[in-house]
Amino acid sequence: MSGPGEGKKLIGKANVYIHEKGKSNASVTHIDIELDELNHIIKPGENSYVGAKEGGVFIGLKKEMIKRAENLLKKSDKK
Numbered sequence: 001m002s003g004p005g006e007g008k009k010l011i012g013k014a015n016v017y018i019h020e021k022g023k024s025n026a027s028v029t030h031i032d033i034e035l036d037e038l039n040h041i042i043k044p045g046e047n048s049y050v051g052a053k054e055g056g057v058f059i060g061l062k063k064e065m066i067k068r069a070e071n072l073l074k075k076s077d078k079k
Helices: 036-040 063-078
Strands: 015-019 030-034 049-053 056-060
Touching: none
Parallel strands: none
Antiparallel strands: 015 030, 049 056
């Protein structure tokens, strides 16, 4: 895990759960990352991909998602 650094903007603290198949409407066991701010980048119903890294994971973004993320960075730079 690399933590804070140049080019990284903290957007919040997420709740992360292992969601078990057959409970709370889960059709397969999966990991839920719950953070409202993520929906400004990845809209409900859109799909992306996840990769592993030392100490955690990263979420890869598609072109439209990258644009939204970069717009959020620009807005935060103006503050």
